Amino acid sequence: MRRSFAVGLFVALAILCATAAVWLALDNPEIHGADNALYTCAAPWDTAVNDADNVSGGEPVPGGADLAVRCVVVGEQRFDLAVVAGTCAVLLGLVALALAFGTRSRPVAAHARHTSRWDDRDRDGWDDEDDEKPELLRL
DSSP states (O other), rough: OOHHHHHHHHHHHHHHHHHHHHHHSSSSEEEEEEEOEEEEEOOHHHHHHHHOOOOSSSSSSTTHHHHHHHHHHHHHHHHHHHHHHHHHHHHHHHHHHEEEHOOOOOOOOOOHOOOOOTTBBOOOSSSSTTOOOOOOOOO
């Protein structure tokens, strides 16, 4: 029961990290401009992967060059966080798989630990005291 709880916990954390990674990579950040208005930047994945310039379309805005530079910085930071969250999601998923499908230790039965048949024999199955092996039977 403890093992299934741990697997469920790691799966839930992996899903949470994956969701955060997708949100951080795709959600367009907003920054305040010089006129205290909100400006929407390009998506962080677009900024980091495709080198988007983040220049607003339409009429030029006051401080547009500064806004573009700030959007690039914010986009790259958010994409870096998305990569970290995605990596955590993968690692947590691997831990959950290892816990779910890993080998379980089974207790050795009491009678198997104290059998006289194998007590005084070494790894090759022969008695250590005389170390003599019987001759092979010839047919």
